[in-house]
Amino acid sequence: MMMKSDHSFHLVDLSPWPLTGATGAFILTTGIVKWFQEMNMNLFLFGMMIMALTCIQWWRDISREGTFQGLHTSIVAKGLRWGMILFITSEVLFFFSFFWAFFHSSLAPSMEIGLMWPPKGVLPFNPFQVPLLNTIILLGSGVTVTWAHHSIMENNFSQAFLGLLLTVTLGVYFTSLQALEYWEASFTISDSAYGSTFFMATGFHGIHVIIGTTFLTVCLSRHMKSHFSSNHHFGFEAAAWYWHFVDVVWLFLYMSIYWWGG
Amino acid sequence: MNRFAVQCVRLGQRQLSTSTQRQAVKGEVHPGYKKIKEKYAHFQVEDGTPIHLKGGPFDRVLYYATMGGCVVGVLGAAEYIYRASFPKKA
Numbered sequence: 123m124m125m126k127s128d129h130s131f132h133l134v135d136l137s138p139w140p141l142t143g144a145t146g147a148f149i150l151t152t153g154i155v156k157w158f159q160e161m162n163m164n165l166f167l168f169g170m171m172i173m174a175l176t177c178i179q180w181w182r183d184i185s186r187e188g189t190f191q192g193l194h195t196s197i198v199a200k201g202l203r204w205g206m207i208l209f210i211t212s213e214v215l216f217f218f219s220f221f222w223a224f225f226h227s228s229l230a231p232s233m234e235i236g237l238m239w240p241p242k243g244v245l246p247f248n249p250f251q252v253p254l255l256n257t258i259i260l261l262g263s264g265v266t267v268t269w270a271h272h273s274i275m276e277n278n279f280s281q282a283f284l285g286l287l288l289t290v291t292l293g294v295y296f297t298s299l300q301a302l303e304y305w306e307a308s309f310t311i312s313d314s315a316y317g318s319t320f321f322m323a324t325g326f327h328g329i330h331v332i333i334g335t336t337f338l339t340v341c342l343s344r345h346m347k348s349h350f351s352s353n354h355h356f357g358f359e360a361a362a363w364y365w366h367f368v369d370v371v372w373l374f375l376y377m378s379i380y381w382w383g384g
Numbered sequence: 385m386n387r388f389a390v391q392c393v394r395l396g397q398r399q400l401s402t403s404t405q406r407q408a409v410k411g412e413v414h415p416g417y418k419k420i421k422e423k424y425a426h427f428q429v430e431d432g433t434p435i436h437l438k439g440g441p442f443d444r445v446l447y448y449a450t451m452g453g454c455v456v457g458v459l460g461a462a463e464y465i466y467r468a469s470f471p472k473k474a
Contacts, residue, residue, distance in 0.1 A: 135434040142450050149457035156464045165460050172457055175450045183435045189420075190427035191435075279414055348416030 130195040132187070139180040146172030181340075185357070189349045199356050206360045210367050213330070217371050220323040221378065227315035228383050235314050239383060244316045245308040246384040252303050253380045256296055260369045263292035267338070267362050274345070277352045286342040289365070293335035300328055323379060327371050334368045337361040 127133070150169030157166045188194035194202070228239045235241030247253055270285025304321075311321040341358045344350065350358055427438055437443045 135436070137434070137436055138447065138451065139436070142454050145454040145458060149454070149461050152461035152464060155468075159468065160464075165457070165464060168453070168457050168460065172450065172453050175446065175453065179436060179446060179450065182439075186427055186435055186438065190423045192424075192428075346416075348414060348420045 130197050132193045132195070132198045134187070137180070137183065139176050139183070142172060143176040143180070146176055185344065185349065188356075189344075194354075194356070199354075202356055202360070206363060210363060213367065217323070217326070217374075220319070220326065221374065224319040224323060224379060224383070227319055232315075235316070239316070241314050241316050244313065246316075247303065247307070247380060249376070249380040249384050252299055253376055256299055257372065257376050259292050259296045259299070260372050263289045263296075264366060264369050266292065267365050271358065271362055274350050274355050274358060275352050279345075282345055282350075283342070286338060286345060290335055290338050290342060293331060293338065293365075297328065297331055297335065300324070300331075320379060323375055327368070327375055330368050330371070334361070334365045337364060 146169055148169075149172055150166060153163070153166030153169045157163050231237050231239045231241065236243075240246045266285050266288040270282050270289060273279075273282035273285055309317045309320070311317045338361050341350075341361045344357060349355075427435075436447060
């Protein structure tokens with residue numbers, strides 16, 4: 123590949139990762155069917171492994187192209203920004219559908235659940251206990267990630283490290299508390315519309331928290347290897363945007379499902 | 385037209401870290417800067433190696449492992465789909 127060109131755009135090297143990603147997604151989804159039909163998770167786990175290997179190597183290559191080869195000119199970075207914005211927008215629409223399902227079931231409760239919300243017999247979580255702590259944790263993590271960002275922009279290496287470390291710690295803390303809540307819940311996903319809407323919405327949110335925490339951990343590792351400069355650190359900004367999105371989704375979850383719906 | 389051309393050239397300049405270069409001149413730089421300069425040198429050698437193999441021999445190991453995994457996985461998926469397409473015995 124050539125690093126010298128007469129234009130400021132990035133024409134990438136031929137890469138195997140789109141193919142392995144598509145193949146891995148096929149193996150993963152067939153594995154899910156096999157899991158549900160034959161109670162065997164092997165193919166599903168194999169598919170997860172291929173997807174993980176693809177993601178690691180694809181994003182590793184992007185870091186190499188941007189940080190080590192300098193191919194992320196400002197026009198390329200603009201494209202990356204728009205890409206991340208559009209991706210997060212698609213995720214907003216994804217969560218919108220789960221909130222629609224929740225309001226569909228809860229605004230006009232059916233006869234089968236007792237014409238009431240929460241349904242008869244369902245013991246919801248007290249919104250002022252662990253869910254409130256989780257809200258404070260995520261809001262706090264929004265502060266720490268912003269602190270990390272300003273530290274990067276001001277070339278303060280150690281404070282950026284601390285801010286990122288704290289953000290990751292708070293993310294792990296949230297996930298642990300939520301896992302405990304799931305364990306302690308008096309209802310399951312199959313307990314009427316309440317259970318399905320609760321676990322689908324909070325479950326997908328939890329997956330996004332794990333993805334966001336992983337993204338921030340990668341940023342922490344890259345920061346320790348001096349990949350970020352004070353004026354060029356888009357990988358970190360993308361992680362921070364994603365993290366704020368995860369935080370906002372939680373706030374909506376908390377207000378509608380935990381508080382209003384409780 | 386000339387100003388437009390100048391702006392295009394500015395956009396095209398590769399965005400490697402510039403703040404650390406200024407700091408290096410002043411003599412106050414993080415030790416990580418030296419390590420990353422070695423990375424720059426390694427990855428900017430123009431030898432035609434594609435980016436996914438340019439890191440070293442372990443890149444090839446990971447690449448073959450991933451590709452091999454894809455082949456095995458597709459065979460596994462095909463085996464399940466073949467079995468699932470026949471009706472189960474009553």
